[in-house]
Amino acid sequence: MKEILDWLDERTGWRKLKEVILDRHIPKGVDWRYTLGSVTLFFFVLQVVTGILLGMHYSPSPDHAYDSVKYLTNEVPMGKLLRGLHKWGATGMVVSVFLHMLRVFFMGAYKYPREVTWFSGVFLFFLVIGFGFTGYLLPWDQKAYWATTVGAHMVEQVPYLGDALAKIMKGGSDLGTVTLTRFYAIHVLVFPALTLLFMAVHLFLVVWHGISAPPEKDPTLSDKDPDWKARLKSRYAELKAQGKSFWPYIIFKDTVAVTLVFLIVLGVALWKGAELEDLANPTDSSYNPRPEWYFLSVFQLLKYFPGKLEAFAIVLLPLIVVSILFLLPFIDKGPKRHPGDRKWLVLAGWMSILGVVFFTVQGARSPLTNPVMEQNPLVMQGKRIFTDLNCLYCHTLNGRGGSVGPVLDLVAMRRDKNWLGAHFRNPKKLTPGTKMPNFNLLDGEVESLVAYMSTLGATTYSAEAPRLFEDNCASCHKFQGTGEFIAVDLSHIGRARDAGYLAAYIKDPVKMNPDAAMGGYADQLTPEQILDLANYLYQKGK
Amino acid sequence: MKDPKGISSGPENPQRRTFLIALIAGMGGFIGFILGGSGLYYFLSPALRGKKKEWVDLGPLHNFKEGQPVKADYLQRKRDGWEVIDSSGVVWVLKEKENYVVFDSHCSHLGCPYNWDSAKEQFVCPCHGGIFGKDGRVVAGPPPRPLDRIPVKTENGSLFIMLEEKA
Ligand code: FES
Numbered sequence: 001m002k003e004i005l006d007w008l009d010e011r012t013g014w015r016k017l018k019e020v021i022l023d024r025h026i027p028k029g030v031d032w033r034y035t036l037g038s039v040t041l042f043f044f045v046l047q048v049v050t051g052i053l054l055g056m057h058y059s060p061s062p063d064h065a066y067d068s069v070k071y072l073t074n075e076v077p078m079g080k081l082l083r084g085l086h087k088w089g090a091t092g093m094v095v096s097v098f099l100h101m102l103r104v105f106f107m108g109a110y111k112y113p114r115e116v117t118w119f120s121g122v123f124l125f126f127l128v129i130g131f132g133f134t135g136y137l138l139p140w141d142q143k144a145y146w147a148t149t150v151g152a153h154m155v156e157q158v159p160y161l162g163d164a165l166a167k168i169m170k171g172g173s174d175l176g177t178v179t180l181t182r183f184y185a186i187h188v189l190v191f192p193a194l195t196l197l198f199m200a201v202h203l204f205l206v207v208w209h210g211i212s213a214p215p216e217k218d219p220t221l222s223d224k225d226p227d228w229k230a231r232l233k234s235r236y237a238e239l240k241a242q243g244k245s246f247w248p249y250i251i252f253k254d255t256v257a258v259t260l261v262f263l264i265v266l267g268v269a270l271w272k273g274a275e276l277e278d279l280a281n282p283t284d285s286s287y288n289p290r291p292e293w294y295f296l297s298v299f300q301l302l303k304y305f306p307g308k309l310e311a312f313a314i315v316l317l318p319l320i321v322v323s324i325l326f327l328l329p330f331i332d333k334g335p336k337r338h339p340g341d342r343k344w345l346v347l348a349g350w351m352s353i354l355g356v357v358f359f360t361v362q363g364a365r366s367p368l369t370n371p372v373m374e375q376n377p378l379v380m381q382g383k384r385i386f387t388d389l390n391c392l393y394c395h396t397l398n399g400r401g402g403s404v405g406p407v408l409d410l411v412a413m414r415r416d417k418n419w420l421g422a423h424f425r426n427p428k429k430l431t432p433g434t435k436m437p438n439f440n441l442l443d444g445e446v447e448s449l450v451a452y453m454s455t456l457g458a459t460t461y462s463a464e465a466p467r468l469f470e471d472n473c474a475s476c477h478k479f480q481g482t483g484e485f486i487a488v489d490l491s492h493i494g495r496a497r498d499a500g501y502l503a504a505y506i507k508d509p510v511k512m513n514p515d516a517a518m519g520g521y522a523d524q525l526t527p528e529q530i531l532d533l534a535n536y537l538y539q540k541g542k
Numbered sequence: 543m544k545d546p547k548g549i550s551s552g553p554e555n556p557q558r559r560t561f562l563i564a565l566i567a568g569m570g571g572f573i574g575f576i577l578g579g580s581g582l583y584y585f586l587s588p589a590l591r592g593k594k595k596e597w598v599d600l601g602p603l604h605n606f607k608e609g610q611p612v613k614a615d616y617l618q619r620k621r622d623g624w625e626v627i628d629s630s631g632v633v634w635v636l637k638e639k640e641n642y643v644v645f646d647s648h649c650s651h652l653g654c655p656y657n658w659d660s661a662k663e664q665f666v667c668p669c670h671g672g673i674f675g676k677d678g679r680v681v682a683g684p685p686p687r688p689l690d691r692i693p694v695k696t697e698n699g700s701l702f703i704m705l706e707e708k709a
Contacts, residue, residue, distance in 0.1 A: 061625075062622075062627075063625070146654065146655070149648070149652075149653045149654075150652045150653055150654060150669065152653070153648075153651075153652040153653040154652055163589075164589035165589070167588045167589045167591065168585070168586055168588050168589045170588065171588045171623070172588050172591060172622075172623070173591070173706060174622070174629075174706075176622040176623060176627075176629075177622045177623035177624070177625050177627075178588070178622070178623040181623070282629075282630065282631055282632070283615050283630050283631060283632040283647075284655060285613060285632060285647055285655040285656065285657050286655070286657060287655055287668070288668040288669075289654050289655070289668065289669055299669070299670070302651075302652065302669075302670050302684065303670040303671055303683070303684055304684075305684055306683075306684045306686075307680075307684065307685065307686035307687070308686060310651075310684065310686050366671075368668060369657070369659075369666045369667070369668045370655075370657050370666075370668040387617070387628055387630070390628075392617070398601050398602075398605065399601040399602035399605060399700070400599055400601055400617070480660055480661060481660070481661040491659075491660065491661070492657070495613075
């Protein structure tokens with residue numbers, strides 16, 4: 001064994017490396033707060049590993065992205081867990097990089113001679129934010145689509161260059177195919193490469209200068225003293241001599257911290273998973289766009305800058321934040337690192353943290369003005385298939401389309417679900433001589449199409465329906481000018497739900513939505529009344 | 543000058559040194575220029591792309607209610623990158639005395655999908671609290687300008703809007 005190790009040492013010099021990296025002494029006083037950097041590093045590794053695995057089932061195109069994510073989540077073994085880990089790992093990384101930065105800030109660890117370490121860290125911080133922003137477009141769900149729409153509009157506000165910049169970001173004037181491939185390339189190629197680069201610099205410098213010792217209050221130290229740098233160095237050497245070696249003492253602490261956060265992330269990933277909203281739908285005007293929580297403070301801030309000041313908020317404010325971060329080591333110079341000696345700065349730091357927390361909370365609480373309602377996934381799927389199969393080449397809907405087949409408005413009044421199902425499975429069998437081709441649809445596709453077709457009807461409601469609503473629903477639900485706004489506002493419910501769904505929901509809400517707070521009306525109302533009510537809501541709410 | 547093993551190590555010639563450095567910089571610069579230039583142009587090219595406009599069918603006129611904004615969706619067959627897609631979109635149409643006003647369905651602030659609140663008779667944006675009147679003017683919130691209007695025309699009993707075709 002010894003021979004092998006010697007052989008290797010002569011060729012790689014690993015003993016020297018081990019000495020410099022693993023055996024180096026860490027100054028006395030380095031405690032648990034110092035594990036945050038390693039935790040962040042761990043998150044990066046976690047994101048790389050889970051990211052690579054997700055990449056094996058992901059297809060970066062608007063046609064397939066959503067389905068591929070859905071597939072890998074629901075059908076690939078462990079897919080759900082891995083996506084959960086990636087999602088919550090991202091959250092964890094934002095938190096840990098932020099806390100790490102705060103530790104460095106409050107301890108004044110960015111001061112001489114570690115300024116460049118700090119700069120590389122600031123770059124890494126922005127990379128983490130960039131990862132977040134580019135990452136959540138990839139599933140191509142509603143959140144992805146609308147958050148990126150807002151992001152692109154923000155870029156557009158930049159004076160003079162805005163339009164060009166937004167186009168560069170989107171790869172064209174609309175959010176589409178090229179946007180997704182761009183974001184994908186940046187998320188999985190550009191940013192990881194840059195992160196590795198800056199991380200290499202960062203870690204090299206950490207080893208080169210040694211981890212900063214906890215700040216000490218030393219009234220005799222000041223930058224008036226011509227050899228304060230030498231004094232700092234000798235004090236550091238002293239502390240270092242009293243400290244323990246990196247391996248295994250510090251690494252032990254790091255490993256404990258990493259295991260702890262891993263358990264947390266694992267727990268949250270198992271518990272919450274990673275939600276996937278409905279497929280991105282540019283035509284949906286009842287969606288309430290909300291960014292990922294770490295952008296909520298920005299989201300909220302945007303509310304306070306009216307009209308013309310917008311450009312200020314979008315260009316100047318970030319610029320100020322970036323410059324402060326980069327200039328920090330020049331603003332706050334000299335040997336004094338203890339928070340007690342940097343009162344104003346520490347105060348400013350606390351104020352900014354409170355500000356960010358405050359705006360984040362405000363942002364999270366801002367009311368959802370669009371009625372919150374889930375879409376019926378089957379109907380949406382059906383609509384997609386309807387478009388994909390180019391049904392409008394032959395059929396007409398809403399006054400547009402071809403004239404070969406029958407008009408489809410109100411088709412649900414003429415045909416019931418059984419007929420529609422049989423028709424899609426084999427048109428010629430049901431209607432000999434029809435020109436409708438057999439598309440060889442799978443069962444799931446037939447079901448979706450039938451669901452969609454069934455929404456195209458004008459089932460009427462009786463004169464009694466409004467009274468039914470007043471008596472049974474108005475005490476909680478708002479509906480176009482009547483009722484209380486306690487539960488969901490139903491004014492536009494017909495845009496998201498068909499009458500059949502509504503009827504089923506009124507009958508037994510929990511069956512349709514396990515989280516429903518509403519009780520069923522199967523006992524209070526007759527089936528005819530429920531249907532009447534559902535038709536009323538659907539027709540008037542369309 | 544040769545050392546005993548025959549390897550020449552002449553005295554350093556400062557001019558030769560500068561010359562070599564210049565050559566290194568030159569060759570490196572050349573490679574960097576070609577690669578960086580073409581790469582940058584490739585990456586930035588979307589900014590230079592022009593816009594083409596075309597009329598898109600919004601459906602028959604009788605679909606629109608007098609005096610009440612309604613949502614209308616359209617299908618536009620267009621190129622999206624390397625794909626040709628039937629892209630669907632939606633606009634708000636306000637018909638007043640046979641006069642049609644069509645609003646882009648994105649809030650003029652940062653593009654969120656606003657909605658018509660029929661009780662308040664206002665457009666309400668779900669993002670930063672933007673509120674617009676029926677005619678699109680800003681009533682409250684941060685939007686910097688009224689709702690964007692899209693050019694319209696009526697032809698053969700149908701409403702058409704002028705949209706950007708993506709090249
Ligand atoms: S996007 Fe509508 S208010 Fe900001």
